[in-house]
Amino acid sequence: MRSIRRVLSLVRNLVRGGALDRDLDDELASYVEEMASRRVTQGMTAEEARRSTLADMGGVSRVRDLVRDGRRGARVEALASDVRYGWRGLAAAPIFTMTALATLALGIGATTAILSIVRAVLLQPLPYREPDRLVFVWSDLTRASYPRGPLAGPELQDLRQRCRQFEGLGAIWANTAALTGDGDPEQLRIGLVTADFFSVLGAEPLLGRTFGPEDNTPAPPPVVVIAWSLWQRRYGGDPSIIGRRILMNGAPVSVVGVMPATFRLWMPAEANVPDSLQAWRPLSSGIARAPRGQQFLRVVGRMRPGVTVDQASEEVASVGLAIGREFEYYGQSAPVFYALPLHADAVHTVRPALLAVLIGAVLLLVIACLNVANLLVARAAARRHETALRFALGATRGRLFQQRLVEGLVLSIMGAIGGLGVATIMLRLLASIRPDSLSRIEGAGLDAWAVAIAMGVAILWALFFSLAPLLEIARTSPSQSLLTGSRLAGGPVEQRTRAMLVVVEVALGLVLLVSAGLLLRASQKLAAVDPHFDTDQIMSFRLALPGSRYRSPDAIKSFSRQLSSSLVALPGVQSVGGISHLPYDDLPNWSTPYFRPETADPTTANEADARTVTPGYFETVHARLVEGRFFAESDEDGKTSVAIVDDWLARRTWPGQTAVGKRLLADPGTTGLPNTEVTVVGVVRHLRHRTPTRDVREQMYFPQWQVYRSPLAYVVRTTADPASLSGPIRQAVAKLDPQLPISDLRPLDSYGFAARGTLRFTTSLSAAFSTAALLLACIGIYGVLAYSVTRRRVELSIRRALGASRGQIVALVMREAFGLAAIGAVVGLVATIPATRVLRTQLYGVTLADPLTYAVAIPLLLTSVAVAASVPAWRATSVREVEALRE
Numbered sequence: 004m005r006s007i008r009r010v011l012s013l014v015r016n017l018v019r020g021g022a023l024d025r026d027l028d029d030e031l032a033s034y035v036e037e038m039a040s041r042r043v044t045q046g047m048t049a050e051e052a053r054r055s056t057l058a059d060m061g062g063v064s065r066v067r068d069l070v071r072d073g074r075r076g077a078r079v080e081a082l083a084s085d086v087r088y089g090w091r092g093l094a095a096a097p098i099f100t101m102t103a104l105a106t107l108a109l110g111i112g113a114t115t116a117i118l119s120i121v122r123a124v125l126l127q128p129l130p131y132r133e134p135d136r137l138v139f140v141w142s143d144l145t146r147a148s149y150p151r152g153p154l155a156g157p158e159l160q161d162l163r164q165r166c167r168q169f170e171g172l173g174a175i176w177a178n179t180a181a182l183t184g185d186g187d188p189e190q191l192r193i194g195l196v197t198a199d200f201f202s203v204l205g206a207e208p209l210l211g212r213t214f215g216p217e218d219n220t221p222a223p224p225p226v227v228v229i230a231w232s233l234w235q236r237r238y239g240g241d242p243s244i245i246g247r248r249i250l251m252n253g254a255p256v257s258v259v260g261v262m263p264a265t266f267r268l269w270m271p272a273e274a275n276v277p278d279s280l281q282a283w284r285p286l287s288s289g290i291a292r293a294p295r296g297q298q299f300l301r302v303v304g305r306m307r308p309g310v311t312v313d314q315a316s317e318e319v320a321s322v323g324l325a326i327g328r329e330f331e332y333y334g335q336s337a338p339v340f341y342a343l344p345l346h347a348d349a350v351h352t353v354r355p356a357l358l359a360v361l362i363g364a365v366l367l368l369v370i371a372c373l374n375v376a377n378l379l380v381a382r383a384a385a386r387r388h389e390t391a392l393r394f395a396l397g398a399t400r401g402r403l404f405q406q407r408l409v410e411g412l413v414l415s416i417m418g419a420i421g422g423l424g425v426a427t428i429m430l431r432l433l434a435s436i437r438p439d440s441l442s443r444i445e446g447a448g449l450d451a452w453a454v455a456i457a458m459g460v461a462i463l464w465a466l467f468f469s470l471a472p473l474l475e476i477a478r479t480s481p482s483q484s485l486l487t488g489s490r491l492a493g494g495p496v497e498q499r500t501r502a503m504l505v506v507v508e509v510a511l512g513l514v515l516l517v518s519a520g521l522l523l524r525a526s527q528k529l530a531a532v533d534p535h536f537d538t539d540q541i542m543s544f545r546l547a548l549p550g551s552r553y554r555s556p557d558a559i560k561s562f563s564r565q566l567s568s569s570l571v572a573l574p575g576v577q578s579v580g581g582i583s584h585l586p587y588d589d590l591p592n593w594s595t596p597y598f599r600p601e602t603a604d605p606t607t608a609n610e611a612d613a614r615t616v617t618p619g620y621f622e623t624v625h626a627r628l629v630e631g632r633f634f635a636e637s638d639e640d641g642k643t644s645v646a647i648v649d650d651w652l653a654r655r656t657w658p659g660q661t662a663v664g665k666r667l668l669a670d671p672g673t674t675g676l677p678n679t680e681v682t683v684v685g686v687v688r689h690l691r692h693r694t695p696t697r698d699v700r701e702q703m704y705f706p707q708w709q710v711y712r713s714p715l716a717y718v719v720r721t722t723a724d725p726a727s728l729s730g731p732i733r734q735a736v737a738k739l740d741p742q743l744p745i746s747d748l749r750p751l752d753s754y755g756f757a758a759r760g761t762l763r764f765t766t767s768l769s770a771a772f773s774t775a776a777l778l779l780a781c782i783g784i785y786g787v788l789a790y791s792v793t794r795r796r797v798e799l800s801i802r803r804a805l806g807a808s809r810g811q812i813v814a815l816v817m818r819e820a821f822g823l824a825a826i827g828a829v830v831g832l833v834a835t836i837p838a839t840r841v842l843r844t845q846l847y848g849v850t851l852a853d854p855l856t857y858a859v860a861i862p863l864l865l866t867s868v869a870v871a872a873s874v875p876a877w878r879a880t881s882v883r884e885v886e887a888l889r890e
Contacts, residue, residue: 438763
């Protein structure tokens with residue numbers, strides 16, 4: 004019963020709080036009148052009696068607060084009252100409130116958006132069963148300039164038979180396939196996988212099944228697992244797709260499974276396995292008997308429970324040493340295998356960029372909050388007279404502390420809500436401009452975690468924001484403040500505090516400005532790199548000729564010649580060529596060992612990137628011929644196997660000699676044995692086709708007539724806009740073969756644009772953050788100087804009265820501005836040393852101490868300070884001496 008009475012009392016006090024307050028006021032008024040009348044009878048005047056009564060009570064407000072505090076639910080009621088009071092206080096100062104809210108929303112929104120991306124990409128577990136037990140197994144081919152290389156089928160079999168730390172080891176190889184029937188022909192990116200690949204990953208299908216032991220045969224059954232996106236787009240999400248036969252590469256295959264919409268392959272960038280493949284087919288079990296030189300498998304392993312990554316890596320390394328001793332193929336160099344955590348390895352290329360952006364967002368948040376703190380310091384000083392007046396009316400320091408704290412919470416929570424809106428917009432914007440390497444940004448969103456982070460930041464900063472008002476309350480002397488009015492509002496302590504906050508803002512702003520400058524310089528350097536080929540005015544596309552309809556080399560030759568003739572005949576087209584791998588594409592790399600026949604020792608062979616090209620390719624991309632000639636139609640006679648090499652290979656193999664006419668043993672057919680003799684007919688300048696930032700290794704080119712690779716990419720140089728060729732190219736292909744799908748129809752320079760995407764993305768965000776930080780720092784400087792000018796009106800009027808010129812007054816204000824900026828710049832220069840180290844991996848051709856960056860950043864900062872200080876300086880000269888002295 005007592006608990007029920009307490010609850011009823013609490014409800015009554017909360018619901019009838021207004022009526023109770025009116026009753027209390029009536030009682031207090033009656034009490035004051037009664038006590039005053041008694042004192043009148045004792046000889047006091049009515050005014051003296053009332054004043055004496057109120058003094059003895061300690062003020063009506065004090066008694067009212069004490070009675071309210073004694074009620075059940077008083078704390079809840081007081082909190083609600085303080086929220087209303089804080090809201091009214093903020094509404095009464097709209098300029099201050101809107102400025103503070105906009106600043107907070109910008110800082111919290113940017114940080115929340117970037118944190119959401121970092122969580123989705125770097126922290127979110129992989130969408131597989133027990134993902135922490137997954138590792139990626141690499142073959143260290145550093146000797147061939149390929150430190151993260153694939154494995155051969157026999158090497159995968161060796162690991163399966165000899166490793167005891169793994170539950171399973173699966174492999175994948177990305178390829179393409181033509182899908183026909185049930186609509187327009189379409190080129191798909193597919194994965195050829197071992198039968199246990201999905202079970203090793205721990206990925207379950209949405210419909211049907213994945214592959215199993217029944218699919219692990221030398222001639223795998225014609226079955227396919229398709230992606231959810233393909234199922235929806237091509238087949239309308241029809242559940243009866245399971246068991247249906249579809250045409251892939253001209254042959255019927257049965258759909259046995261559909262993967263869920265959330266399934267993605269999170270593989271390292273060097274694996275050249277796209278995140279969103281559209282279908283998967285089983286690999287032949289015969290890969291275990293393939294040549295050891297055919298290294299194309301990307302291997303994923305699932306460790307047994309309790310096994311660490313170090314233990315797994317040690318075991319695969321020991322297997323590499325063992326098979327190196329057993330098989331003559333490896334010669335004196337045993338294979339080096341190592342394992343890395345799959346998640347960490349999948350994001351290692353984007354981690355530095357995301358961490359750099361995150362640091363920039365956090366610095367922007369700190370600057371934004373310092374700016375709001377600066378505003379609150381000024382607001383607290385300006386409200387000193389109000390605080391003193393409330394003290395005089397009986398308010399306690401504790402109650403004022405609570406009111407200011409609640410006001411700070413109201414401001415921060417409103418800023419956090421606005422920040423969530425900014426974060427939502429920013430996430431959509433970032434998803435629309437993200438580079439291909441950051442495709443996983445699309446999975447980022449504002450979930451409960453992001454909201455909790457935003458609110459947590461708001462509450463943390465609310466406590467910080469409340470320090471200035473709380474300190475002001477603690478330092479306020481009611482009698483002195485009431486006597487002096489507002490003239491003492493904002494003394495030296497407040498001015499020093501605000502100046503210190505501005506110094507920190509300037510320092511952090513300089514850090515962001517320098518970081519953006521370094522990234523911008525790196526982008527400029529990267530854009531100026533000469534890859535030794537030209538991509539302007541070129542349209543590219545890929546074609547894969549299905550073996551079911553193009554079985555013979557003559558059929559392939561005939562189609563290629565007809566297509567080239569049709570494309571060259573299009574209006575504006577200058578030349579046409581084809582190549583197996585376009586520059587910077589995401590197809591798995593192809594390489595070949597090579598050595599001079601006179602050495603007759605394959606174990607001494609070097610490794611070169613290999614490409615198949617058609618006559619006209621080098622001419623179309625404006626490759627530079629060093630000596631000899633390009634490929635010609637006459638090379639298809641088949642009497643002599645020919646090749647073109649780059650100048651790197653020529654210098655390494657025949658230093659100081661001509662390479663034309665020399666012979667090499669290579670492996671253009673990827674048999675695993677370099678036993679094909681080719682004659683060098685030309686030398687071209689090394690083409691930087693794998694990465695725009697560095698030269699990787701030497702290159703060999705084979706004519707299409709001798710080595711056909713599928714798909715083959717065509718490049719078409721035109722005098723018109725390359726995009727205008729999209730329709731004519733499709734018509735030309737359809738005229739020759741209506742069932743042949745075209746894929747990746749896009750300008751050739753888009754590959755280079757995508758290759759520089761991560762750096763461009765990081766640079767753009769850093770530039771945006773640094774611009775916002777510089778703006779906020781300038782606002783802070785403006786606020787400090789404007790406040791300083793207002794506070795020093797009497798001093799400035801005396802100076803003017805004593806003969807100071809306008810120029811001297813302006814110089815006085817500007818010296819204060821540049822003093823703050825100079826101190827902030829010095830602190831910022833010291834802070835840039837550790838802060839910019841995270842950018843080291845993002846910089847190309849630029850050092851962290853790049854003099855041009857600092858030579859631009861510091862003057863830009865000082866110029867911005869001068870602009871921010873000009874308005875307060877001008878206002879200082881407009882002080883009217885007589886009015887200021889009269890005040």
